[in-house]
Amino acid sequence: MTKVFLDEPDIPTHWYNLVADLPTPPAPHLHPGTKQPLVPEDMTAIFPMGLIEQEASSERWIRIPDEVQEIYRLWRPSPLHRARRLEQALGTTARIYYKYEGESPVGSHKTNSSVPQAYYNKLAGKTRLTTETGAGQWGAALAFATQVFGMSCDVFQVRNTYDAKPYRRMLMQTYGATVTPSPSDTTEAGRRLQERFPGTTGSLGMAISEAIELAVQDPNASYALGSVLNHVCLHQTVIGQETLKQLVVFGEDLPDYLFACAGGGSNLAGLSFPFIRENLEGRGHVDIVACEPAAAPSLTQGEFRYDFGDSSGMTPLLKMYTLGNDFVPDPVHAGGLRYHGMSPLVSHCYHEGLLRAIAVKQRDAFAAGILFARAEGIVPASESCHAIAGAVAQARRATEAGESPVILIGVSGSGQLDLPAYAEYLTGDMLDA
């Protein structure tokens, strides 16, 4: 047996909210003006109440609306694979499993949150969502979700990526979204940024400013964020919940190690939070390892303090590990990990010792990604390669020590649209960052 799906009725009916089980409460988000804890009214200009409530909720289980469950079924439950061929290639004594989110319509875990975000906005009467995207995974996920609910979608994509990596832009357009390279002439923020930084190729921070401006100006529009915030982490917990059940089908107890890549943190949160609960309740000793890029090492080298989520200081203040909101990472390929901060919930867990972190250089990540692709057939997303690199190193250490741990890897997406990065690695031209 190498792959386990669950029966369709077994997809999760609730999201799991780790806040209910945390030994100490996470610090609240603060209003950027008053520096006081945010109240729901502070967020109604850009978020619908359904998501605002989730952002502040301490309920353990939050029911997934039937309409969202129905769409989840297009790709959920996602498969858990035993990586037998990778084990053979490594000659390891470890047993390796991977949870694969790349079979979603857009090829990544992002649809787990874009669908409920579109749903709650639709419920609130919104007809349009705005967002920013870098490499395009989140933009594509939101373009898909808005299409499903008959809403329109405006995506501001960092200009550099818009021009250089056009496939995900085409994917967003295929789903019917309007994609604008950022900074653009269509918003005041975009025009100001172009004056201030002539010839700039853009950044996520600039694109966020444009997307928020558009949402605030249009009463029918909301803004949507693809990671970092509590409600996004919440939505992703379907990943870990399914994995817990699937490991049982394989006859395994809890894993000894869990490796997941971490940029904004929602993918790591989604896989690991249900396992952190197992640890907290004394059922397991899962060593949870956040794998961040050496080019944006917020957990391993950042400070734990309040900071803005965007570059221009428009968002609430979030208590998180941060490299400073003016930090600009090297242009590594894992666009989804190039973020100055880290989800406040993941940051809190790290600070409390509920998970640990390692920083992975991109050449090491792609070396592991190619090993994985040649063994398992699946080409992992650039981001996922970081988790695989962490797991492969752990498997090698276990083999040297004569141990047989169970290692679980979160493979957050497919690398089919990241192939130019693989080509760059193979020709030896990849930046050693």
Place this chain on the structure above:
Amino acid sequence: MTKVFLDEPDIPTHWYNLVADLPTPPAPHLHPGTKQPLVPEDMTAIFPMGLIEQEASSERWIRIPDEVQEIYRLWRPSPLHRARRLEQALGTTARIYYKYEGESPVGSHKTNSSVPQAYYNKLAGKTRLTTETGAGQWGAALAFATQVFGMSCDVFQVRNTYDAKPYRRMLMQTYGATVTPSPSDTTEAGRRLQERFPGTTGSLGMAISEAIELAVQDPNASYALGSVLNHVCLHQTVIGQETLKQLVVFGEDLPDYLFACAGGGSNLAGLSFPFIRENLEGRGHVDIVACEPAAAPSLTQGEFRYDFGDSSGMTPLLKMYTLGNDFVPDPVHAGGLRYHGMSPLVSHCYHEGLLRAIAVKQRDAFAAGILFARAEGIVPASESCHAIAGAVAQARRATEAGESPVILIGVSGSGQLDLPAYAEYLTGDMLDA
């Protein structure tokens, strides 16, 4: 319920050979020199005996080796989806299902045959496979399969595609294959072709010549073909066998219509042959519709006669519907359908009235593909869009007539690497061919 997988032990254990059930035997392949029916010895220079036997077999069920089944489990069983959102978008009275092969490691059905082909060659002691590829689906599938069995792989890719659509080349290289633009300087055939056609951007026929030359010269190498031949159609029958079982899980009898795209014919064969058996045994009246591109309409406009499988006349003579082996299709995006001929088995079925065919223009195909992507979330391969166009037209006719047929679509692959074609359609620049 919108998606059905089978339990893993339910993947097929045998390939289904339609030849055993055909009312009249198909015409044999002929030796290009003697014009006599091929004998196994004629093919041993380029194919291993395991595949030669399958090519000529009239056994109904041929056991799938355990080693092949094990690799099939990486992506099989593939899902059968009820296309509820597409039905809603069409406002149709029809019930529409689609079998999706795009979750295979390379994103298409081609791995169903590349894996057994690599296996039988490995068994025969071969260490290297050579092949040609156009858009790259088959090349990527063989690169994956040879990697799994520790063999090397040489792919000659039509130069035009090698340069213009680099993603699948990068995918082949990620799997470790050597990819050479064809015509090349590395073979005598390639050098001669370049002399004869200075500045040519290549063709599948030229690439086949180079791949066969390389295989014939190296006793450790074989040549592998990705469609057309009987053994390739045989391997693909796992698709239709699974679908028969999955329809039962949905509570359906046999479908009223089956639409699948047809280029060389192996995808159509794989889905439809098990259903042709149901028809022949009196259990169903499935209307099987081959959807070919208007740019290469071998069934609807070709002649049923012996012709070469390649442009330069190196292959055996095959009795098939053909547009002539010097036919050059318009440069439509569905590279996998740009073939002058049609599988002899599919041709035989068409000639005997066991299936029918329609020709679809590529703009109509992509219009249907975008409708499908926006409804179902999955972006279909350029080739698969042709089947969807046929099915959508049928659903519209059924709605007008107040009928509620069950329509089954074969979606042979993912269009994630075909996104430039979608972009071209959306900007209105697509060739009306």
